[in-house]
Amino acid sequence: xxxxxxxxxxEKDLLVLKSLVDLMMSRTSDTWEYAESDNCDAIIxxxxxxxxxxxxxxxxxxxxxxxxxxxxxxxxxxxxFRIKKPLRAADLIAVFNSVEAGLxxxxxAKPSAANNETPAQAGxxxxxxxxxxxxxxxxxxxxxxxxxxxxxxxxxLANDRYKVTGDAAxxxxxxxxxxxxxxxxxxxxxxxFEPSWQDAPSLKWxxxxxxxxxxxxxxxxxxxxFKLLRWPPSDIPRTMPTAMALSALLSRKSxxxxxxxxxxxxxxxxxxxxxxxxxxxxxxxxxxxxNLDNHGQQPIKTEHTKGLxxxxxxxxxxxxK
Amino acid sequence: MTQYKFSEKSEAFCQEIFAQMLSSSDAIYGILxxxxxxxxxxxNFRKDMPASKLSAMMSSILALGETIAAEAQQQQCxxxxxxxxxxxxxxxxxxxRLVLSVIATTRVNLGMLHSVSRNAxxxxxxxxx
Amino acid sequence: MSEVKLIITGPPGAGKTTAIAAISETPPVRTDTRTTDxxxxxxxxxxVAMDFGEITLGDGQKVFLYGxxxxxxxxxxxxxxxxxxxxxIILLDCSRPEPLDDLNMYLENFSDFIEKTxxxxxxxxxxxxxxxxxxxxxxxxxxxxxxxxxxxxxIREREDVALLIDALISTLEFSH
Numbered sequence: 009x010x011x012x013x014x015x016x017x018x019e020k021d022l023l024v025l026k027s028l029v030d031l032m033m034s035r036t037s038d039t040w041e042y043a044e045s046d047n048c049d050a051i052i053x054x055x056x057x058x059x060x061x062x063x064x065x066x067x068x069x070x071x072x073x074x075x076x077x078x079x080x081x082x083x084x085x086x087x088x089f090r091i092k093k094p095l096r097a098a099d100l101i102a103v104f105n106s107v108e109a110g111l112x113x114x115x116x117a118k119p120s121a122a123n124n125e126t127p128a129q130a131g132x133x134x135x136x137x138x139x140x141x142x143x144x145x146x147x148x149x150x151x152x153x154x155x156x157x158x159x160x161x162x163x164x165l166a167n168d169r170y171k172v173t174g175d176a177a178x179x180x181x182x183x184x185x186x187x188x189x190x191x192x193x194x195x196x197x198x199x200x201f202e203p204s205w206q207d208a209p210s211l212k213w214x215x216x217x218x219x220x221x222x223x224x225x226x227x228x229x230x231x232x233x234f235k236l237l238r239w240p241p242s243d244i245p246r247t248m249p250t251a252m253a254l255s256a257l258l259s260r261k262s263x264x265x266x267x268x269x270x271x272x273x274x275x276x277x278x279x280x281x282x283x284x285x286x287x288x289x290x291x292x293x294x295x296x297x298x299n300l301d302n303h304g305q306q307p308i309k310t311e312h313t314k315g316l317x318x319x320x321x322x323x324x325x326x327x328x329k
Numbered sequence: 330m331t332q333y334k335f336s337e338k339s340e341a342f343c344q345e346i347f348a349q350m351l352s353s354s355d356a357i358y359g360i361l362x363x364x365x366x367x368x369x370x371x372x373n374f375r376k377d378m379p380a381s382k383l384s385a386m387m388s389s390i391l392a393l394g395e396t397i398a399a400e401a402q403q404q405q406c407x408x409x410x411x412x413x414x415x416x417x418x419x420x421x422x423x424x425x426r427l428v429l430s431v432i433a434t435t436r437v438n439l440g441m442l443h444s445v446s447r448n449a450x451x452x453x454x455x456x457x458x
Numbered sequence: 459m460s461e462v463k464l465i466i467t468g469p470p471g472a473g474k475t476t477a478i479a480a481i482s483e484t485p486p487v488r489t490d491t492r493t494t495d496x497x498x499x500x501x502x503x504x505x506v507a508m509d510f511g512e513i514t515l516g517d518g519q520k521v522f523l524y525g526x527x528x529x530x531x532x533x534x535x536x537x538x539x540x541x542x543x544x545x546x547i548i549l550l551d552c553s554r555p556e557p558l559d560d561l562n563m564y565l566e567n568f569s570d571f572i573e574k575t576x577x578x579x580x581x582x583x584x585x586x587x588x589x590x591x592x593x594x595x596x597x598x599x600x601x602x603x604x605x606x607x608x609x610x611x612x613i614r615e616r617e618d619v620a621l622l623i624d625a626l627i628s629t630l631e632f633s634h
Contacts, residue, residue: 098596238596242609242621252624256632259605317631319515324620333494365491366504367531385531389507392489426494
């Protein structure tokens with residue numbers, strides 16, 4: 009059981025929130041309940057309505073609870089989790105599942121009901137060194153500077169936008185084996201930077217795909233069952249054709265594990281992990297803390313249909329005669 | 330929604346022609362004018378039938394008839410006839426935008442139904458704007 | 459050799475005929491007639507029975523693409539056309555007044571077919587004032603209980619039509 013509270017929400021939003029929390033029980037891995045208390049697992053803060061929201065967020069995080077920013081405009085950049093107005097079930101489910109993954113224990117043993125509820129700070133228990141994506145996933149990282157081949161790119165993580173100097177495209181920079189990456193909590197280094205910001209809705213997907221280096225973000229567990237809540241924007245399958253198979257596989261009602269993705273598609277482990285990281289950073293991944301025995305819906309796949317789908321795919325790649 | 334509509338005068342003329350058709354054979358029990366894109370415009374039914382649904386269907390079948398003719402390298406589809414165990418449905422284009430459909434039992438000779446429908450279509454086409 | 463049939467539906471003017479023309483190897487078969495109602499201010503002709511196009515696979519097998527009429531009054535054609543179909547592509551036009559209502563209407567009317575097969579949604583003309591966010595379209599799709607693909611597309615582009623078909627067959631292969 010996880011508890012949720014809120015600060016600064018309008019009466020209408022509060023009503024919607026409470027109803028959604030009641031309705032969503034079956035859609036999240038854990039059960040969530042709304043409680044009028046400061047001592048909750050997560051607190052939603054309407055940063056548009058509260059002047060001192062930054063201080064409130066600091067206070068919540070100091071108590072090891074999860075602060076979820078709720079606002080209409082661009083993120084204030086204080087929290088890891090954010091819901092854009094208006095309140096929607098899908099957004100709430102995605103955030104709850106991400107919060108649950110962050111609170112879940114990280115040991116490989118199948119957790120009991122009791123230890124599944126033990127809150128732990130995201131990432132603390134992993135023995136692996138932090139990779140770039142783990143740092144991105146932290147509340148202190150708001151800007152990312154990528155330099156390679158005399159080109160420089162600054163990425164504003166909270167607002168899904170970037171600016172780049174030089175001729176290189178974003179994908180090229182992120183792919184480069186020569187790149188160097190710096191993280192910063194402030195936008196200090198953006199002032200001297202001439203080009204204007206470019207919006208990129210698929211930015212976090214790309215960070216997952218290009219910067220994962222075969223390692224899952226620490227808050228995710230390799231044995232977990234992942235369910236995709238939304239498909240990536242169209243430039244992702246264009247950049248990474250295997251994204252189609254991965255999206256479809258993770259869209260099953262029961263979701264899928266990375267192991268299943270590898271055994272049922274021709275996708276490499278690096279691609280599958282990059283894709284899952286990208287989905288997680290983009291807030292469209294629902295995570296079940298461990299692999300359930302019930303695998304749910306399986307594809308109706310015969311040799312005949314498999315061959316047929318491959319032939320159609322092959323034909324779509326060819327230009328018309 | 331704005332739909333194709335007859336003037337009062339045209340509507341009255343249609344009903345006059347419909348009455349003549351119905352009196353020419355008691356096998357005819359439904360006459361419908363609809364637009365080529367499937368809206369009903371005028372009708373005289375002796376039986377309860379869904380005019381709006383039939384209008385959409387008639388436009389589909391006539392368009393299919395014209396498309397099939399073109400694929401088979403034939404010109405100008407004039408009629409589409411649906412012949413059933415207990416009746417006929419004959420559909421033909423009426424000017425650019427309209428479709429005339431005549432529904433009858435098998436008590437009428439198909440040639441006769443043709444002739445009545447074609448004559449009516451010519452008269453209607455000459456008067457309707 | 460079995461034939462494969464994919465169905466394209468969506469409101470009038472969403473680009474069903476254009477999509478088939480963009481990807482079909484043969485000139486598409488059309489059943490366009492003049493529009494006589496409000497739609498005439500947007501387009502001069504509308505499909506009243508079906509559009510038809512085809513793609514030939516490497517071994518000669520055919521994939522047939524059927525476009526439905528968009529208007530609800532041609533619902534009977536929807537039922538005829540989906541018979542034996544492998545999956546559905548819904549195209550939505552964001553320049554229309556209520557694209558979310560459009561999506562709900564097609565999801566409801568094709569629900570039996572979608573349940574048995576799969577659907578991909580292509581969103582077009584998103585450049586106007588205040589198009590709904592993708593999230594709002596996804597909320598409509600949630601009524602199906604499954605996560606189906608949805609992409610913003612320019613349906614005049616062959617690559618974009620190919621993307622929708624690829625997503626549809628991936629859904630059929632991996633997530634059905």
